[in-house]
Amino acid sequence: MKIESVLVVCVGNICRSPLGERLLRAELEQRGAQISVTSAGLHAVVGHPADTETFGVAAKRGVSLDGHQARRFTLEMGRDHDLILVMEPAHRIEIARTAPALSGKVFLFDQWSGAKGIADPYRRSKDFHEAVFLLIHDGAQDWAAKLAPSAANPGPAGQTC
Numbered sequence: 145m146k147i148e149s150v151l152v153v154c155v156g157n158i159c160r161s162p163l164g165e166r167l168l169r170a171e172l173e174q175r176g177a178q179i180s181v182t183s184a185g186l187h188a189v190v191g192h193p194a195d196t197e198t199f200g201v202a203a204k205r206g207v208s209l210d211g212h213q214a215r216r217f218t219l220e221m222g223r224d225h226d227l228i229l230v231m232e233p234a235h236r237i238e239i240a241r242t243a244p245a246l247s248g249k250v251f252l253f254d255q256w257s258g259a260k261g262i263a264d265p266y267r268r269s270k271d272f273h274e275a276v277f278l279l280i281h282d283g284a285q286d287w288a289a290k291l292a293p294s295a296a297n298p299g300p301a302g303q304t305c
């Protein structure tokens with residue numbers, strides 16, 4: 145199956161998933177891949193912007209979270225995407241419990257770099273936010289390499305997982 149769309153999911157859709165969305169999208173675009181990337185939260189407060197600390201950490205590294213508005217994950221949203229990347233094993237479990245048909249396309253964002261999950265930095269220190277940024281950055285690079293190998297490593301764009 146060709147991957148044409150990715151949904152990045154966390155709890156509130158204000159820290160990890162918007163950051164994962166923007167980083168993965170940038171990595172895929174840099175590789176010339178035509179894969180759409182969006183994000184949502186399992187328990188999002190709809191319409192909220194990105195967390196202030198996450199926004200600042202991202203901006204310091206040249207990643208814009210401007211315009212982000214939290215969205216709540218829905219079954220329909222999950223069905224509309226080819227791949228769902230979650231931040232923690234508990235998120236996989238929750239999606240499997242509420243939408244079992246989606247289980248086969250749900251993977252951890254850090255699948256290729258330990259598959260331990262990426263902890264929520266909400267209301268944590270700036271240092272914690274910095275560490276989470278690096279984990280998400282690494283996960284985005286790893287997924288982009290799997291989904292759209294670069295010209296230096298030829299292969300068809302949109303590979304399967």
